[in-house]
Amino acid sequence: xxxxxxxxRAGKEAIETVxxxxxxxxxxxxxxxxxxxxxxxxxxxxxxNRIGVGIDVETVRARFAGTSMASIMGHIETDYGVAAPDGxxxxxxxxxxxxxxxxxxxxxxxxxxxxxxxxxxxxxSSSDPVRLRHSLGLTGLLPLxxxxxxxxSEVPRGKPFxxxxxxxxxxxxxxxxxxxxxxxxxxxxxxxxxxxxxVLGFTGGGHWAHDPTGADLTRxxxxxxxxxxxxxxxxxxxx
Numbered sequence: 001x002x003x004x005x006x007x008x009r010a011g012k013e014a015i016e017t018v019x020x021x022x023x024x025x026x027x028x029x030x031x032x033x034x035x036x037x038x039x040x041x042x043x044x045x046x047x048x049n050r051i052g053v054g055i056d057v058e059t060v061r062a063r064f065a066g067t068s069m070a071s072i073m074g075h076i077e078t079d080y081g082v083a084a085p086d087g088x089x090x091x092x093x094x095x096x097x098x099x100x101x102x103x104x105x106x107x108x109x110x111x112x113x114x115x116x117x118x119x120x121x122x123x124x125s126s127s128d129p130v131r132l133r134h135s136l137g138l139t140g141l142l143p144l145x146x147x148x149x150x151x152x153s154e155v156p157r158g159k160p161f162x163x164x165x166x167x168x169x170x171x172x173x174x175x176x177x178x179x180x181x182x183x184x185x186x187x188x189x190x191x192x193x194x195x196x197x198x199v200l201g202f203t204g205g206g207h208w209a210h211d212p213t214g215a216d217l218t219r220x221x222x223x224x225x226x227x228x229x230x231x232x233x234x235x236x237x238x239x
Contacts, residue, residue, distance in 0.1 A: 023178035027123050029135060034104055042057055045057040065185045066186065069128075093131065100134065101138065104135060114232075128153050150168040160187040160188075179195075181200070190220050193221035213225065
């Protein structure tokens with residue numbers, strides 16, 4: 001249903017499910033497992049402002065949520081004519097991790113939902129391995145995915161290209177068409193669909209307050225959109 005938040009608990013509507021269950025569920029991390037995007041987008045925006053890039057946090061969210069720092073900085077240089085000074089990326093990453101220490105939380109109900117779905121799982125994220133381990137460890141989620149966490153640093157191209165999801169599936173021994181991806185960003189949904197995978201869009205993170213219906217995710221190819229992890233099990237079973 002284009003433009004609708006199918007599976008969201010608002011209105012207590014029943015969840016629609018179709019098809020057969022997946023062999024592997026691949027979770028993005030930021031904005032899906034942990035509510036990190038409002039924190040990281042604010043840190044990135046402040047850093048870009050310091051080096052002379054006139055951009056606000058909403059533009060940063062719309063243009064760069066779900067993409068790697070390498071890709072972001074390439075766009076900044078091309079579109080704004082500002083080359084990041086030496087040490088800029090490292091400084092922003094360090095500031096973000098410090099902010100995580102004070103503010104980062106796991107998405108409500110995600111640990112229970114992941115443990116209960118009864119399907120092999122892994123993580124495939126645009127974040128670098130240090131940030132991934134920090135985020136998952138800080139929120140207590142790392143034991144759920146230990147040894148099954150994949151970063152865009154492991155592939156030639158990050159999202160919206162399919163490389164990361166194809167890499168994760170290959171490492172997990174799953175055919176792309178049997179995989180289901182949980183994503184919160186248009187680049188992530190695009191990458192998963194290009195990889196030949198099914199996608200559920202997640203809008204429970206703070207950065208989706210502007211549009212909890214997730215219409216952008218639906219337009220990008222998400223089969224369903226949900227915002228409450230109590231809905232994950234039925235959606236996975238019926239995807």
